[in-house]
Amino acid sequence: MSVPISDKYKVLKHTFGFSNFREMQEEAVDAILSRRDLAMLLPTGGGKSLCYQLPTLLMEGITIVVSPLIALMHDQVIALKELGIEAEMISSSQSSQEQQEAFTKAKNGILKLLYIAPERLANGSFLSWLTTLDINFFVIDEAHCISEWGHEFRDDYRRLGELRSAFPHTPIAAFTATATPKVREDILSQLGLHEPLILRAPVLRKNITITVRERDNGWHNDLMNILKEHEGESGIIYAFSRKETEELAAFLSKKGIKCLAYHAGMSGSLRHDTHQSFLNDETQIIVATVAFGMGIDKGDIRFVIHTSLPKTIENYYQEIGRAGRDGIDSEAVLFYSGSDFHNKKRLIDEGSDPQYREMILAKLRSAMDYATAEECRHRLIASYFSDSVEVCGDRCDNCKDSDRPKTDITVPSQKFLSCLYKTGERFGATYISEVLCGEEKEKILSNAHDKLSVFGIGKELSKSTWSTISKRLIELGAIEPDEYKALKLTASGAEILKGKQSVHIRQERLTPKKASVKTKEHDHHAPKYYENFKALRARIAKEHRIPAYIVFGDKTLYSLAEQLPTSKEEMLNISGIGEVKFERYGELFLELTRELSAKES
Incomplete structure (x- = not known):
């Protein structure tokens, strides 16, 4: 199908209000208009939806959009209707009457877009019903879910390969924001895409400033300082557990912040009300587990905060991508602790399919390596997805503070590791610190560890400093706690102990922080009115x-x-x-x- 350029730009301006396409959008639109299969990797906020919403307006028939995100489908249908575009969704969240109205509109040729969840396609009668429609092309959103090598593999997505068999001549356009090379290949293979145009936008999100901080006892003060800087702005705080979401939301509410918790344990109606309250700006901040966020099509989220280490770089990249979808400067902050890795590792060891356990653990280790790295954050993320970017300059904490002094702690680390080894690898960091400081506590004396050569060899450092050193060694994978929190020496730790590997730490981590409260700075983004x-x-x-x-x-x-x-x-x-x-x-x-x-x- 040949579409005049003037028509394409006319729809872009008249319906969507834009004079020019964003990066790679036009190539995607042209591929769909020429009835070619398409695989597109575009970061969150890159304008993915327009790539398939615009061409269907220039084509005969209806576009079927497959998405696992009911909340996002709902919001996109509302947004399309506001643009005068006929669109509906069919999902389990609707009444039978609402579903029937959508079926009727689709059958009568009224709709331009119909959004469905992937599990619908497992129903043979639904698939048969689709064959009665004049479908111009299929859209597979969040296409990474089809890959067993991805971070969000879904069985329902695996069946999407059947679309090619049922509709051999209907083009398929697959979209995702996060996919490693292995996942990308799996997407193409599983969907049976035929000589697709492959478009891959740069991973870099220039408008997001990334900061990673160690989560210590005073991290709540740091959090409050960040929230003061974003007073009145929308944000998401990702917490590790349902309990933590509720406790943190209650804490922030007591501080006068319009805040609600969100997790999968809540009733469907309460989750819906919370979601709507956030979209309508009645709630400023959502404290949530990862059950929240993928389906949020809210452009004015100014900050995303993680209170613990994410499971994967894919999750992290997708979640920070909720910030600044409109292109305006936004912020992502990650608070982490060395214990995060081992808490999550324990869950993986206990509950993961053995077939995928090593892969999942490798992804978790990559996340920990990212948190503790001292290189450009944006470059590290890009490298993970086999992309390359220049260092960001001042868009991450590592680049902004690249001249921060570092201290060589190789010798203290060797003392700690030696003490750990000689006490039998049966104790936690606190006990090792007490032995190093020469404390004559009952447990130390009863174990006769006061007789060891390492007893008291670390008196020059405080116990809090030894605690920091132990955290650094955990971060680097030199030691790791077992299920009873007893520290174990690793192969990497042995290399340090033998003098074959050095250890450095940022100087400020060895210096106790003084509590401070920042005042709200003038929002340099917002114009006068x-x-x-x-x-x-x-x-x-x-x-x-x-x-x-x-x-x-x-x-x-x-x-x-x-x-x-x-x-x-x-x-x-x-x-x-x-x-x-x-x-x-x-x-x-x-x-x-x-x-x-x-x-x-």
């Missing part, structure tokens, strides 16, 4: 019962506040405002801009 436009957007969203970002994204509001357009023509020149959106809300915003322009004159 941004809050006026934000208030109008909130009012419109409430009246229409839709999330605020669906009215206009923050980036569009910033442009409105900066330019103060006073005519339709001027307003349509702003990115994100097309004819459809202008017809719905344009006059209300023009009324405000004229009022504000009068103040300026």
Whole structure:
């Protein structure tokens, strides 16, 4: 199918409000319009949805979008309807009447897009029903879920290969934000893509600043300082367990922060209400397990915080990608502890399929290596996905503070490891520190460890310093705790003990931190009248019962506040405002801009 360039750009501007395509979007659109299979790797926030939403408007028939994310399907259907595009979803979250209405619209040729969950395709009668529709192409969203070598393998996705058999001449477009080379090959193979166009955007998210911090006893103070810097802005805090989400949400609520917990143990209705409250800006922060986030299509999330080590780099990259989807500067902060690795490793050892255990453990080790590394964070992530980028300069803590002094702790490390070995590898870090400091405690005396050559050889350092050294050795994999938290020497630790490997640590980690509270800095992003436009957007969203970002994204509001357009023509020149959106809300915003322009004159 040949589509004139003018038609493509006309739809881009008229319906979506953009004058130009973003990186690789046009190539994806052209591939679909030419009925070619497509495999696209595009970071979260890269404009993936437009790649398939635009071409279907220029084609006959309906597009079937397969997605595992019910919340995201729901939000995208609402957003499409706001653009005047006929779209529906069929999911378990709907009533039978709602599902039947979607079936009828699809059958009658009214819909341009129909979103379905992958488990639908396991139903033979549903697959047969699909053959009665005029399907122009299939979209497989979150395509990495099809691979057993990925971080989110789903059995329902494995069946998607049947689409090629049932619809041999219907193109398939597969999209994902995260896939290693092995997973990419698996996607192509499992879906049976035929000579697909493969598009791979750079992994780098330039607008996200990444910081990694060790989680110590004062980490709550650090967290509060970060939240003060983002006062009034939307954010997600990922916690390790359901219990932690509830405890942390309660702690923040007591501090006056509009905050809710979210985890898979909550009822479906409560999760839905929490999700909607966040989308509608009634709740500022969600404290959640990883059950939350993949389905969030909210452009104005300004920060994502992890309170513990993520299971994989894939998870981490996808989760920090929730921040700054609109391209505006945002922040990702990871708090980690050496114990995180071993707590998660224990869960993997106890509950994982033996066939995949080593692969899962390797991914966890990669996550720990990332947390403790002293190289550019963005470059480390890119390298994991076999991409290469220049060092970010000032977009991560390692580059920003590249000149931070480091201390060689090889000799103290050897003392610690020697003491660990000579006490029989039966004790934890606290006991080893006490032996090194020469403390004549009852347990030490009863074990006769006061007679060892290592007793008291570390008196020059405090117990807290020895604790820090032990954490560094755990981070580096030189020692690891068993199920009883007794430390064991590893092959890497033996190399350090023999003098074949040195150990360094950042100087500030050896110096006790002083508590401090930051004050809210001026938001350098927001123009003078941004809050006026934000208030109008909130009012419109409430009246229409839709999330605020669906009215206009923050980036569009910033442009409105900066330019103060006073005519339709001027307003349509702003990115994100097309004819459809202008017809719905344009006059209300023009009324405000004229009022504000009068103040300026």
